[in-house]
Each structure stands twice: as structure tokens, then as C-alpha cells.
Amino acid sequence: MTSSNPAPPGGIDFWVEFGLEIIPIKQLSPVAAVEADTWRANYSGSAVKDHFVEHPRDRVGAVVPDGIIGFRTASAEFDGALSSFLRSLGAAPMLWLPAGSFYRLADGESISDWSGVLPEGILAIGPGDTILLPVGEKLERGHFGGSMDDLAIISLPIEEGNGDADPPAMELVDTPLAEMSVRGSASSFEERALKLHPLLGNVAMLGQATVWYAPPNSGKTLIALALLLEAVRSGHILAGNAYYLNADDNGNGIAEKARLLDDAGVHTLIPGENGFEPFMLAGRLDEMAAEDRCRGVVIIIDTIKKFVDVMDKRQTAIFAGSVRRFTQKGGTCLSLAHTRKNPNANGKAVYGGTTDLIEDSDAVYMLSEAVDVEATGEKVVKFEGKKKRGGGADEAYAFAADPESYDELLASVRLVDADQMERITASARRADDQTIVDMVFTCIAEGIDKKMFLAVAVAERLKISRRAAVQVIERYEGNLWTYSVQARGAKVYRIAD
Numbered sequence: 491m492t493s494s495n496p497a498p499p500g501g502i503d504f505w506v507e508f509g510l511e512i513i514p515i516k517q518l519s520p521v522a523a524v525e526a527d528t529w530r531a532n533y534s535g536s537a538v539k540d541h542f543v544e545h546p547r548d549r550v551g552a553v554v555p556d557g558i559i560g561f562r563t564a565s566a567e568f569d570g571a572l573s574s575f576l577r578s579l580g581a582a583p584m585l586w587l588p589a590g591s592f593y594r595l596a597d598g599e600s601i602s603d604w605s606g607v608l609p610e611g612i613l614a615i616g617p618g619d620t621i622l623l624p625v626g627e628k629l630e631r632g633h634f635g636g637s638m639d640d641l642a643i644i645s646l647p648i649e650e651g652n653g654d655a656d657p658p659a660m661e662l663v664d665t666p667l668a669e670m671s672v673r674g675s676a677s678s679f680e681e682r683a684l685k686l687h688p689l690l691g692n693v694a695m696l697g698q699a700t701v702w703y704a705p706p707n708s709g710k711t712l713i714a715l716a717l718l719l720e721a722v723r724s725g726h727i728l729a730g731n732a733y734y735l736n737a738d739d740n741g742n743g744i745a746e747k748a749r750l751l752d753d754a755g756v757h758t759l760i761p762g763e764n765g766f767e768p769f770m771l772a773g774r775l776d777e778m779a780a781e782d783r784c785r786g787v788v789i790i791i792d793t794i795k796k797f798v799d800v801m802d803k804r805q806t807a808i809f810a811g812s813v814r815r816f817t818q819k820g821g822t823c824l825s826l827a828h829t830r831k832n833p834n835a836n837g838k839a840v841y842g843g844t845t846d847l848i849e850d851s852d853a854v855y856m857l858s859e860a861v862d863v864e865a866t867g868e869k870v871v872k873f874e875g876k877k878k879r880g881g882g883a884d885e886a887y888a889f890a891a892d893p894e895s896y897d898e899l900l901a902s903v904r905l906v907d908a909d910q911m912e913r914i915t916a917s918a919r920r921a922d923d924q925t926i927v928d929m930v931f932t933c934i935a936e937g938i939d940k941k942m943f944l945a946v947a948v949a950e951r952l953k954i955s956r957r958a959a960v961q962v963i964e965r966y967e968g969n970l971w972t973y974s975v976q977a978r979g980a981k982v983y984r985i986a987d
Contacts, residue, residue: 501625502538502550509638512538513620515551522620523548526801527842531831550623555638556845559601560590560615561608568611575609581642585634589621594638596645600849603646618803618844689726689788690717691905692883693855693873694824696726699813701794701825701848702873703841704857709871710826711738713887714790715747716903721788722754729755732788737761737768737796738826746896761796768797772812778821779812785820794825800843810850817852829856852879860886860911867891870906870914886911926952926962927970934971934983941973941981 505512511533514523522529523545542548554560563572576591585592592615595601601616608614615621624630689696694717704710715734721727734751736744736758748758759766771791778784791797798809813823827847829839839856841848848854853875860872868888875884890902906914929948933939938947941963948959963983967973973981 501623501629502542503535504629505550505552505623505625506535506538507637508634509555510552510623511555512623513551513553514541514545514548515620515622517547517549520620520622522551527795527828530842533830533832550625551620552623554592554615554617554619554621556617557595558592558617558638558641559595559604559644560585560587560592560619560621562590562613562615564611564613571609571611575612578647579642579644581644584641585638587621587624589623590615592641593644594641596643599646600845602849607646616845618801618846686880688881689721689822690714690824691887692881692885693717693853693875694822695853695881696822697817697820698852698879699810699817699823699825699850700853700855701827701851702855702857703827703829703839704871705829705831705839708857708859709869709887709889710857711792712889712899713871713903714792714824714826715750716887716889716900718756718788718790719750719754719900722756727788728786730757731786732756732790733759734790734792735759735768735771735797736792738793750897750900771797772809775812775816775821779815779819782819784816787816787820788822789816789824791823791825794827794847795842800827800847803844803846806844806846807850810847814850825851848877851877853877853882860914868902870911872911888914923962923965926954926959927966930959930963930966930971931985934985939983941983944983 502512511530513526513529515521516523524541542550561572561575563569572591579593581593601614604614685696686698687696688694693702694700702710702714718727718732718734722729722732734747734756736747737760739747744758744760748760751758761767778787794800799805813825817823825847828842830842832840839858841854841856854877855873855875857871857873860870869891870886870888872886873884875882886906888902888904888906890899893899893902926948929952930944933944933947933951938944941960945956945959945963948954948963949956952959963971968986970986971983972986973983976982
């Protein structure tokens with residue numbers, strides 16, 4: 491007798507189409523039933539269904555997306571307070587779950603902005619948090635909008651002034667905080683502070699906590715080490731004050747990098763060697779800050795997820811606090827982090843983990859491959875600043891696509907200036923466009939010469955979007971082909987002489 495696998499819970503497709511990223515949750519526990527990074531790296535609709543077929547007892551949860559906030563009560567006694575608070579927002583949530591009522595944040599606002607204005611007993615749910623979703627018979631689809639885009643946008647209330655009313659009389663209050671005040675110590679902070687200037691290119695400033703997010707094998711470690719060694723050679727960093735924490739390499743990679751850094755006098759720390767383990771780092775940074783042994787020290791963390799669980803908001807916040815205390819005392823920290831395997835709907839890379847690391851850093855860059863390697867013979871990586879505090883700039887770096895050794899690869903790293911980047915992008919674009927250009931020639935030769943008919947034919951034959959076809963047609967007007975305007979404004983194309 492054979493048995494068939496059970497079907498996944500009804501309603502999963504609804505939540506996927508609604509715009510939520512599904513994550514399995516253990517029974518009788520708020521904990522995810524999977525390892526979060528691995529799950530996100532391999533996320534797909536079919537993977538979700540397969541998991542729940544194999545693990546039908548797991549509950550269906552979701553990760554709260556960026557830009558979304560929810561509200562719930564600390565206990566049932568505050569249900570009335572929650573209802574009053576939601577009415578005060580002036581908009582229905584359109585996503586009302588047992589886990590909370592959800593809205594879209596206004597541009598420029600974050601969950602931390604709302605924390606100080608919530609009534610007693612009302613808690614906020616933010617990006618990166620895990621929530622339980624109703625499925626099967628518990629899913630009442632008519633209670634929700636069509637997608638996450640339908641969620642109402644809310645903004646912080648603006649307090650109205652008291653007009654011409656006299657302010658209340660004030661008196662000095664003795665508080666325990668006064669004992670910890672640094673009032674009167676401004677001069678010592680000025681002496682301690684480092685003059686802000688670029689340290690690792692323009693993508694990591696002196697005295698700041700910086701994070702680079704990039705896909706695996708994109709070149710982030712290579713560029714970081716190349717910029718570090720250049721800063722040592724130019725005298726901007728004292729080699730003995732530089733530390734590369736390599737927790738993301740195999741034996742050969744460790745040996746190659748350790749030799750190169752040894753030659754320059756830079757320290758390498760490796761888990762399991764000389765008593766070092768990643769969990770120690772936060773404590774050592776706090777120790778250095780307490781003893782004022784941070785000034786001029788530069789640390790590169792590779793990669794951050796080996797030192798803290800970036801999916802755990804509390805752990806990440808504690809770790810980021812240690813890094814902040816280190817930089818306040820004159821240290822510089824560059825953390826290398828991974829993006830998720832799957833990009834967002836716009837094709838852009840998405841950072842891995844919660845938002846805490848981003849919020850607690852001075853600068854954040856997203857790295858992406860700017861052009862096709864085959865078009866230039868080099869790999870070009872573009873840095874796009876998502877957050878900058880007091881300096882920094884978007885840059886691009888190129889390096890050899892097929893070197894014979896790591897030494898050659900490291901030596902090939904170079905800054906790509908704006909003019910070079912424009913030429914490289916144009917060259918790559920021409921290479922990318924060539925297939926479409928060839929098809930436009932073919933269609934015009936066949937008599938398909940009116941603009942929209944031409945775009946449709948090219949798109950259908952190459953299985954691309956009509957927009958992409960139109961962009962190429964317009965890009966090479968007057969160069970590869972010309973057109974004349976005929977009856978009713980129709981553009982009719984012919985191949986240029």
C-alpha cells in the first residue's frame with residue numbers, strides 16, 4: 491500500500507502573491523524551523539511548497555519586509571488601547587493578523603521613530619521580525635487588500651503648539667543620570683576625535699563603522715584588502731594597527747592572504763588559531779574601548795555573519811553597540827556582509843539580516859557587478875552608497891577577470907573614474923545590445939518597419955520585453971537606422987546608408 495505526501499497548507503500561494511516572504515515556524519514555539527540564511531538563499535515558491543509537504547506540522551510564518559511596521563498589544567488588557575491607537579492613525583491597516591495590524595511607513599521614517607510615541611501596552615513589529623500567518627480555514631481573504639502595496643501609509647503625528655500660553659514653571663531636577671553626564675568634557679572629545687577623511691578609497695572613512703553588502707565571490711574581500719594594503723603603503727594606516735579577521739575562507743585562501751598581509755606587517759586573525767574565536771570579538775572591542783586602545787586601529791571583519799547572527803535583532807544590536815564604542819574611541823571598522831541570493835522585484839540586491847546593522851553603522855554600501863565581464867575583460871564592481879555620514883562617495887573598482895594567481899589578482903585592482911566608467915558601461919551596453927540590433931536589422935529587411943510593429947516583432951522573437959526593444963530602437967536612431975514620419979504620425983524605419 492502506498493501513501494501520498496500531504497498537500498501544503500491552503501493559503502500559502504495567497505501570501506506569496508500578497509508579497510510576503512514565507513518562513514516555516516516550529517510548533518508551540520516562535521522560533522523559525524529552518525536556518526534563516528540558508529532558507530533565504532534558496533528561497534522560491536516551489537521550495538516553500540516542498541518544505542511544507544515534507545514538514546506538515548510546521549506553522550506558516552513570514553518575515554516583515556523593509557518599510558513595513560505593525561502594532562500589537564503586550565497583553566489582552568491593552569486591546570482597547572490598541573483599537574483607539576489604530577483609529578487615531580486615520581487609516582485602515584489592510585493587513586490585520588493575529589500577529590498585529592500592519593502599515594507602510596512614510597519615506598524617511600523607521601520603527602525606532604515610532605517607539606517613543608506608542609501608548610502604554612502597545613508594541614511595534616518591524617522589518618526582520620517573524621510573524622505567524624493564518625492559513626487554511628483560518629484565512630479569510632476578504633479581510634485583506636490585494637498585496638503589500640495596498641497597505642495604508644502612516645506618518646508620525648505632528649504635535650500642535652500651545653499658542654500663546656505661558657510655559658509651565660521649570661525647576662532643576664536631581665537625577666541619577668547627572669552622575670554620568672559628560673557636560674564640560676567637550677574639549678577632551680575634540681582631542682580624541684579623528685579628522686574625518688577617506689581611509690579605504692572613498693568607501694570607508696577614518697573613525698567610522700562601515701558595512702559593504704555584496705553577493706558571494708563578487709570581489710568585496712579582494713577590494714578591501716587591496717585598499718587596506720594601499721593605505722598601509724601610503725602611510726595612512728600603521729601596519730601593526732591593522733587587523734584582518736578572516737572567518738570566511740578555506741585553507742588555501744587563508745594561506746594566500748596571510749602571506750600577503752604578513753609581508754605588509756598586517757595582522758590576520760583566524761578562528762581556531764592562537765585562541766581566537768568569533769564570539770570573542772565584541773568583548774575584545776569593549777575592552778579596547780574601556781582601556782582607550784582604539785585610536786588608529788583598523789579592523790576588517792570577513793564576514794559579519796560569522797561573528798553575529800544577523801537575523802537576531804538583539805544579538806545584532808549588542809554587537810553593533812560594541813563596534814560603536816570602538817569607533818567612538820578612534821577605531822575604524824569595515825564589516826563585509828552578504829546580500830540575499832534573490833534580488834527584489836526591481837532586480838536590485840537585498841541586504842541579508844535585519845536592519846539593525848544598517849541603522850547602527852555610519853556608512854553602508856551595496857556592491858554589484860556593473861558590466862558583463864566578457865564585454866570588458868575585467869570585472870567591474872560598483873559601490874552604491876545606501877547610507878553615508880560625513881563623507882564618502884560612490885565608486886567603482888575593476889580587477890582582472892582571469893588572473894593566474896591571487897597576487898596578480900590583487901595587483902590588478904584599480905579605481906575606475908567617472909569617465910572610464912561611462913566608457914566601460916557604453917561598451918558593455920553595445921555588447922548587450924548587439925543581439926537586439928541584429929534582430930532589428932532582420933525585421934526591417936523583412937518589411938516590418940513601423941515602430942511599434944517592429945518593437946513587438948523583436949520582443950517576441952527574442953523573448954524580451956517590448957520596452958527593451960523600444961529602448962534599443964531609439965538608442966541607435968540616426969546612427970544604425972533612420973525613420974520618416976508618415977500618415978497619422980507613424981514612424982517608418984529604414985537601415986541607414
